[in-house]
Amino acid sequence: MFEKIWNNHVIHSEEGKPSILYIDLHLVHEVTSPQAFEGLRMNGRKVRRPDLTFATMDHNVPTKDRFNISDPISKQQVDTLTNNCKEFGVKLYDLNTLDQGVVHVMGPELGLTHPGKTIVCGDSHTSTHGAFGALAFGIGTSEVEHVLATQCLQQAKPKTMEVRFVGKRPAGITAKDLILGLIAKYGTDFATGYVIEYTGEAIRGLTMEERMTVCNMSIEGGARAGLIAPDETTFNYLRGREYAPQGADFDRAVEQWKALATDEGAVYDRVVELDVTSLIPQVTWGTSPGMGTDITSTVPYPDQLPTENERKAAEKALEYMDLKPGTPMSEIPIDYVFIGSCTNGRIEDLRAAAKVAAGHKVSPNVTAIVVPGSGRVKLQAEKEGLDKIFTAAGFEWREAGCSMCLAMNPDVLQPGQRCASTSNRNFEGRQGRGGRTHLVSPEMAAAAAIKGKFTDVRNWEFKSEVTV
Amino acid sequence: MQPFIKETGLVAPVDRVNVDTDAIIPKQFLKRIERSGFGQFLFFEWRWDEKGNEIPEFSLNQPRYKGSSILISRANFGCGSSREHAPWAILDYGFKVVIAPSFADIFYNNCFKNGILPIKLSEEQVEELFQRTNANEGYKLTVDLENKAITDELGLRIEFDLDEHRRQFLLQGLDDIGLTLKHADAISAYEAKHQARLANSF
Ligand code: SF4
Helix, strand or coil, X not given: CHHHHHHCCEEECCCCCCEEEECCEEEECCCCCHHXXXXXXXXXXXXXXXXXXXXXXXXXXXXXXXXXXXXHHHXXXXXXXXHHHHHHCCEEECCCCCCCECHHHHHHHCCCCCCCCEEEECCHHHHHHHHHCCEEEECCHHHHHHHHHHCEEEEXXXXXXXXXXXXXXXXXXXXXXXXXXXXXXXXXXXXXXEEEEEECHHHHCCCHHHHHHHHHHHHHHCCCEEECCCCHHHHHHHCCCCCCCCHHHHHHHHHHHHCCCCXXXXXXXXXXXXXXXXXXXXXXXXXXXXXXEECCCECCCHHHCCCHHHHHHHHHHHHHHCCCCCCEHHHCECXXXXXXXXXXXXXXXXXXXXXXXXXXCCCCCCEEEECCCEHHHHHHHHHCCHHHHHHHXXXXXXXXXXXXXXXXXXXXXXXCCEEEECCCCCCCCCCCCCXXXXXXXXXXXXXXXXXXXXXXXHHCCCCCCCCC | CCCCCEEEEEEXXXXXXXXXXXXXXXXXXXXXXXXXXXXHHCCHHHHECCCXXXXXXXXXXXXXXXXXXXXXXXXXXXXXXXXXXXXHHXXXXXXXEEEECCECHHHHHHHHHCCCEEEECCHHXXXXXXXXXXXXXXXXXXXXXXXCEEECCCCCEEECCCCHHHHHHHHCCCCHHHHHHCXXXXXXXXXXXXXXXXXXXX
């Protein structure tokens, strides 16, 4: 599938030089774009295809009083995007529109993400869009400018890897557990230099949103991109969305999209497998997404790890995380819960978390916030009454944005605070200087908020049915 | 991008190994919206203490190095985060050439995208440059990209190596965008051929 998309977009290639690749969709946000637009201006260049370029603001946006950005530099970044979009004729979903949201939530929601497209954004989690069978990857600021000016990129061809999820997904195991389990097993650089294609029964059984969760974190395994072949699930998701082809066009598109699927017997440069039947809900214990384990397990002993590098890294991580080897994961108390981000800030994620939260109360020691991935997710959740369930349980219901995923807005952990987070990175200081992040699924995060510590959500006592 | 052909200028030393991009430009400045203007934050935490006072020992704060355009440093220069703000800060401060025994990959690539010439010399050659810089106030080098040579006014001459593709890139002041635009016809042809798909009508 990767080959087909790649070949379909190469405009020029020469031995020993990177290929020139056409880009079908360019998503833009406020942090990595200002210098790119400035570059265009300095060189008297225009945006070649404003019709293939879409912008939103997400990273800096406050989730409490969004029109009141107190940090003047954050505000300036947001205002600059507004002005740049106006000047260059780029469609912007700003804070006044319902469609504003985390860029990787917004794109699919609008139906902009199609199978077979090449999609880029100045953001590493662009891999999310691979869930539709698109070749989607993150780029740097010079490359943002390059795509704005030429609608192309110079790219060396990556290698391909099949990640095969073997077996049927057990009850209580989420898409987040699939991807966290994969990275815990193979590490954070097993896919460096590769584009992944996810296959297997467990993948086929995922909804579109669950597939996005998996593809989102491809980058945490080092991959440039992660793809899932499109099928009826994909087509059903896209049908009727604003930027999806309409009517007869849609049917013709589906015919083309079906042809993208990987041919029987296709050869990958590398194949790895993960048995999903034995998966258990995952929690990370360290400062890299690969430092994760089962909720039923314990904080590892660094000296039992196989290599010297891993031992050193684990020791350093445990020191930063203030955890003792041998502590059961289910006995780690937490201070904060963040439900949101481009990994787990979609409507299905919020439904799953609300179902756990319904009829319970957040532990008095815990601050818990729910940040919808986009304005549309927020509206839909409110229609379904999820906001009421959350607030009744003591969660704070916020406005859409990246929020505490990277804490560039005012939602920041204090030094030493420990957070159960549905986001994708647990690096030192990611959620605030000295803050400690544990990555989990939305269900696990909601349950942790209520218990005040991590708990196995498979044994959860659901209080009342959430009507959705 | 400005072509780079020849540069004669004052030399400033930053005598450390593993100068990382966090040191070159700390993360609190990534919120800025310009590509220019980062020079004032270059080596921020080495130039100023917590109270905002200049740290006089740091080379760039010394009057004799004011206005320099050639930076010399030690091995593994530019390691760490991939932020393009690092070469932006170096260029904006006024440096056009960085000389070191080795560079981190991404930083090295980013230099060319921004018209900075990074030159790799041997440890001994770099050491020689450090000694001459320290010994002679107002020490200048001339870096000649056409002839791939570095000279000073005291008779020193060092030849350096550079990938030919990259050399042409700088000499002609090309940028990636310029190179891609040479294929403008092919891009237009591609767009015409895929018009229906791009217009979402299939
Ligand atoms: S939600 Fe987090 S990972 Fe996603 S785009 Fe925003 S900051 Fe990046």
